[in-house]
Amino acid sequence: MALDFAGQVIDDGHVALEWAPHAGKFKTYWLLAMRTGAKPGFTTLELDGNTYGYRFANLGRHQRYRFAVLAARDGAQVCSPWLSATPRAGSTLAREDAGVTEHLAKLKSLVAMPQDKRITLYWMLGPGFVDRVSVEIRRGIAVLGTYELEPEVKGFTIDPERCRGLLNGTAYTVTARAKFALAESESRSLTVTPAPQGQERDANRNNPQLPLVYPCLSLAPELDVFGDAKEEPSTVQIVCGRCRGRTEWRDYNLRCRACNAEFIANQRGDYLDVTKLRFGTCRCCLPRKLLVQDVGSTSLRCVHSGKEHIRAAGLSTFMLIEDLPHGLCQCCRPRRPLERKADDTIRCSKSNELHNQGERGGFGLVPSAPVFDAAAIDELLDAGLADICANGVSRGRR
Ligand SMILES: [Zn+2]
Ligand SMILES: [Zn+2]
Ligand SMILES: [Zn+2]
DSSP states (O other), rough: OOOOOEEEEEETTTTEEEEETTTTOSSEEEEEEOOSSSSSSSEEEEEEOOOEEEEEESTTTTSSSSEEEEETTTTEEEEEEEEOOOTTOOOOOOOOOOGGGGGOOEEEEEEEEEEEEEEEEEEEEEEBBBBBBEEEEEETTTTEEEEEOOOOOEEEEEEEEHHHHTTTTTOHHHHHHHEEEEEEEOOEEEOOOOOOTHHHHHTTTTTTTTTTTOOOOSOOOOOTTTTOOOSSSSSOOOOOOOTBEEEETTTTTEEEETOEEEEEEEESOOOOOOOOGGOOSSSSSSSSSSSEEOOTTEEEEEEEOEEEEETTTTOOEEEEEGGOOBBBBSSSSSOOOOEETTSEEEEETOOOOOOEEEEEEEEEEOOOOOEEEHHHHHHHTTTOOOEEEEEEEEEEEO
């Protein structure tokens, strides 16, 4: 079965698409848009199953775009033919025969950092359609946990909170893959052994080293490469800024041994008193890193990982995308957190657009005005501030 799909170029840069209504048959439609050319761009909107049309506004008039719509039911995926056009007034959409499979994003790399009862993963996604990244942790053949993450998430920490019984000294196999609708890409795997501070390299000696990175602590214990340092190093590199006491790394935190004040390094190698930081420290890295707010922006990010830290309403703490209870919206680019409102509906925290539970447990947009305005995206692109990437537009090159 194929989905009926039609569209027209209604004006310069404006394309209206519609598909035959199948009332109640599908919970979710995925509308796919691809910008062809030297640097292809991909974006996808997960729409509620009662939406049968959508418009793209302000597309570039000199680019060729391709569109398709996809639905899923009972584990089977149904795709429309692709329609392609350069959206200039008077032009028409051409039908193309192609599938979706060849345009799925793949993980280009997967790297892990072993720490004390903690595994931090980092990955890079190649271009293509993706609506989540799936991570699985195993001990031998026993699956201990699987995590489905938004494609905006580029790093993820597995600790005892997320995986009960995560132990030091045990080798774990971690597998990650990109997924889109019901399809998934080939996976990447690595083996990693968590270990206490200072023992990470020893514990991972028998694991392939290529996908592993180790925490960097810039004080004597880590710099003692020849292993002949005396019990008590005679020179203290960093003294406490409050009491002039000695500092040491303990559980990846640099603390004063006398007054327990905590310090973090900035990129220039200065050490900053954590209590004096305007936004505090990040939640993503160990050792903790500085949180900064970019000029003209209200969002905070970790200077090291680049991960966005979202201010949680009514709380003094921050959330990472992977901690959001309902994930990110389908209406905005960059996508914004979804919130549960007082009337129990799930809405975008920026546009207030309604989202309903979709086919795979995620949330699909119920558009009040079915228009996707690409102008914001093109402005960002023109300013060199954004990259159209696997899952739409990411702000800023980091
Ligand atoms: Zn002190
Ligand atoms: Zn961080
Ligand atoms: Zn939104």
